[in-house]
Amino acid sequence: MYRIRLHGRGGQGIKTGSRILGSAFFGAGFEVQDAPVYGAERRGASMAAHVRAARSPIRERGVITRPDLVALADETLLQVPAANVLSGVGPDSVLLLHGNGDAETWRARLAFSGTVVVLPAAGEHAEAELGGARCAGAAARLAGVISRQQLMAAIAQELASLGPSATETTTAQALAAYDAVARHAGVLRESRPAAAVAFAAPEWIDLPLESARIAAPDIFAAATSVEMRTGLWRTMRPEIDYAHCNRCAWICSTLCPDSAIRVLADRSPEIDLEHCKGCMICVSVCPPHAIRALPERAARARELAAAP
Amino acid sequence: MNPALRRMKDLPSTHLLGAGSAMCAGCGGLLALHEIYDLLGARTVFVNAASCMTLLASYPFTPFRGSWLYTAMASAPAGAQGVRDALDILIGQGRLPPEEDLTAVALTGDGAATGIGLSATSGAIDRGLDFIYLCYDNEGYGNTGQQSSPATPLGARTATSGGAHGHAASKKDLFAIWVAHRPVYAATVVGADPLDLARKIDKARALTGPRLIHALAPCPPGWSFDPAEAVEIGRLAVKTGVWPLKEYVDGKVVHTHVPHPRLPVEEYLKRQGRFRHLFEPERDVQVLARIQSQVDAYWAEVCA
Ligand SMILES: Cc1ncc(C[n+]2csc(CCOP(=O)(O)OP(=O)(O)O)c2C)c(N)n1
Ligand code: SF4
Ligand code: SF4
Ligand code: SF4
Ligand SMILES: [Mg+2]
Numbered sequence: 001m002y003r004i005r006l007h008g009r010g011g012q013g014i015k016t017g018s019r020i021l022g023s024a025f026f027g028a029g030f031e032v033q034d035a036p037v038y039g040a041e042r043r044g045a046s047m048a049a050h051v052r053a054a055r056s057p058i059r060e061r062g063v064i065t066r067p068d069l070v071a072l073a074d075e076t077l078l079q080v081p082a083a084n085v086l087s088g089v090g091p092d093s094v095l096l097l098h099g100n101g102d103a104e105t106w107r108a109r110l111a112f113s114g115t116v117v118v119l120p121a122a123g124e125h126a127e128a129e130l131g132g133a134r135c136a137g138a139a140a141r142l143a144g145v146i147s148r149q150q151l152m153a154a155i156a157q158e159l160a161s162l163g164p165s166a167t168e169t170t171t172a173q174a175l176a177a178y179d180a181v182a183r184h185a186g187v188l189r190e191s192r193p194a195a196a197v198a199f200a201a202p203e204w205i206d207l208p209l210e211s212a213r214i215a216a217p218d219i220f221a222a223a224t225s226v227e228m229r230t231g232l233w234r235t236m237r238p239e240i241d242y243a244h245c246n247r248c249a250w251i252c253s254t255l256c257p258d259s260a261i262r263v264l265a266d267r268s269p270e271i272d273l274e275h276c277k278g279c280m281i282c283v284s285v286c287p288p289h290a291i292r293a294l295p296e297r298a299a300r301a302r303e304l305a306a307a308p
Numbered sequence: 309m310n311p312a313l314r315r316m317k318d319l320p321s322t323h324l325l326g327a328g329s330a331m332c333a334g335c336g337g338l339l340a341l342h343e344i345y346d347l348l349g350a351r352t353v354f355v356n357a358a359s360c361m362t363l364l365a366s367y368p369f370t371p372f373r374g375s376w377l378y379t380a381m382a383s384a385p386a387g388a389q390g391v392r393d394a395l396d397i398l399i400g401q402g403r404l405p406p407e408e409d410l411t412a413v414a415l416t417g418d419g420a421a422t423g424i425g426l427s428a429t430s431g432a433i434d435r436g437l438d439f440i441y442l443c444y445d446n447e448g449y450g451n452t453g454q455q456s457s458p459a460t461p462l463g464a465r466t467a468t469s470g471g472a473h474g475h476a477a478s479k480k481d482l483f484a485i486w487v488a489h490r491p492v493y494a495a496t497v498v499g500a501d502p503l504d505l506a507r508k509i510d511k512a513r514a515l516t517g518p519r520l521i522h523a524l525a526p527c528p529p530g531w532s533f534d535p536a537e538a539v540e541i542g543r544l545a546v547k548t549g550v551w552p553l554k555e556y557v558d559g560k561v562v563h564t565h566v567p568h569p570r571l572p573v574e575e576y577l578k579r580q581g582r583f584r585h586l587f588e589p590e591r592d593v594q595v596l597a598r599i600q601s602q603v604d605a606y607w608a609e610v611c612a
Contacts, residue, residue, distance in 0.1 A: 010332075011529075042332045043529060161470060163588070217367035222350070223326030225364075225371040230328050249316035254502045255539050257331070257339035259323040259371075275327035279334035279528075280536035293536075 001054035008073030011043040017132025018049030023154035025053035044233030046083040073131030075099030137174030144186035234278030244290035252282040326371035334535025336526035337444035339499030355387035359417035384414035385432035418459035446527035454530035492517030495555040500542025532581025
């Protein structure tokens with residue numbers, strides 16, 4: 001059986017990628033399960049989807065805890081602990097990384113004992129949004145059991161409702177990825193179905209019976225949401241050019257849906273990068289165009305370079 | 309009008325709603341809520357029916373500074389009634405000082421407001437319940453993947469209205485349904501016009517009885533547009549006359565903004581992926597004309 005976990009951010013087409021991959025396996029004669037993890041599927045938020053494919057009926061259910069392949073559409077998620085990208089990987093696992101850098105550096109950096117395959121991302125915005133489809137195309141090649149035609153048929157089937165132009169761009173991206181990892185074809189191997197006897201029970205935590213005041217899910221503090229670092233969702237970063245900001249009447253601060261722009265005592269706006277989700281509303285509403293949009297990746301690289 | 313709300317400069321510059329909520333980047337519903345909360349203040353209890361906004365407060369995180377209570381989809385007005393009654397009893401018995409009273413706000417999506425929750429709402433208005441009903445309208449069942457709701461507009465594509473012409477029915481008129489009940493106050497707002505919104509919230513806040521705030525909530529994933537455009541789409545909804553800004557007070561409906569010149573509806577529609585099939589591969593002349601003529605008919609009546 002192939003156990004494949006796709007990770008990425010909402011908006012990158014992770015769910016679509018898992019469906020394409022699932023249908024492609026199905027077209028190649030496999031039994032298939034594919035499902036996204038149901039949750040807050042918000043643009044920019046961490047997302048995962050699961051694909052199982054086997055030559056005989058699949059009896060495993062639920063999330064994949066021991067993946068043969070982890071396909072990661074957005075390398076910045078490796079810095080987000082809650083995304084759990086590498087959970088359950090072992091020396092036989094393959095990590096497909098849609099990003100930059102070379103495989104050996106990633107292996108060393110992540111202390112990853114399995115195989116790393118890098119699918120180069122050109123870093124352009126449009127391409128990033130098709131990360132899910134690109135991962136699906138590459139994963140199909142890594143398994144080595146899916147033909148180009150089967151991949152194309154799966155895309156046509158899954159995207160039928162979105163019209164011909166969506167199908168066309170997705171197919172182009174998925175096929176480019178399929179070709180880009182050609183020399184790793186077959187690196188992903190089928191693993192054995194897990195035997196029930198090998199099941200290790202999770203480490204349950206026994207909670208004592210508490211009074212409702214403690215045990216009920218009541219929140220007694222104000223605005224605890226600030227503990228959630230939604231700034232990690234961002235793919236683009238707003239940056240204020242204070243030389244051009246005319247300290248208007250805090251238009252950006254009022255129109256930021258996330259309360260992520262504060263107005264200081266001297267009437268200057270200040271962006272809270274811990275929480276800014278990168279919607280870029282402030283960029284489009286600032287009357288003198290004093291806020292510009294910067295790819296988050298570039299902004300982080302600049303910060304790293306500036307750090308002592 | 310509150311003389312203190314004349315210009316953008318008069319709007320609050322510090323914000324009560326906490327950052328870090330799980331709503332999508334560029335959520336037009338969150339935009340409206342964040343503006344509204346600044347004016348209502350922290351002494352509010354939000355009674356939230358199942359919807360996208362349910363994700364605002366997920367234990368142990370909340371963006372609110374006051375209380376939030378979750379109810380089933382049909383039951384927010386009933387929940388608000390319970391909160392109101394409890395407060396009244398506590399104040400009546402002297403267990404809560406009157407100055408610590410709170411405002412009960414039912415917070416729901418359009419699905420609850422125009423569909424499954426309508427009967428509970430109607431009953432609450434009939435009983436004269438002292439509450440604000442805040443409906444953020446993303447024109448579909450957003451939280452479950454944007455299926456059609458009774459508030460979905462004509463021609464829109466949703467997860468359940470595919471086909472060449474999109475959604476076949478027209479949007480249900482929640483404002484008119486409320487007005488038919490003769491409430492104390494009803495208003496439409498949009499986060500993209502914060503000043504108009506602030507004046508209406510300010511007015512609603514000072515009144516007692518059933519009050520509706522109906523906020524158009526441009527929804528990037530559900531309407532398929534780039535989150536950066538959320539404010540522009542809201543502005544276009546007003547400028548094209550698709551979303552009339554109005555209020556019902558003292559028994560009369562007054563438009564707080566009459567778009568002039570009114571832009572063609574296409575300016576609004578063509579910016580959103582949910583209407584793309586009306587333009588590609590061929591123009592759907594009939595549906596486009598129907599949408600425009602509905603808007604024209606509305607304004608012809610207003611301006612008659
Ligand atoms: C009685 C009932 N039916 C279905 C659901 C599943 N459900 C949860 S949220 C939701 C969508 C509600 O739509 P709307 O009120 O417009 O709010 P939105 O999600 O768009 O914010 C649905 C159908 C439910 N919670 N309860
Ligand atoms: S909207 Fe632009 S000009 Fe106004 S405060 Fe913000 S950055 Fe400055
Ligand atoms: S991009 Fe601008 S408007 Fe959007 S969350 Fe960040 S600061 Fe707020
Ligand atoms: S789906 Fe739409 S309404 Fe729901 S949180 Fe996202 S943007 Fe807001
Ligand atoms: Mg809705």
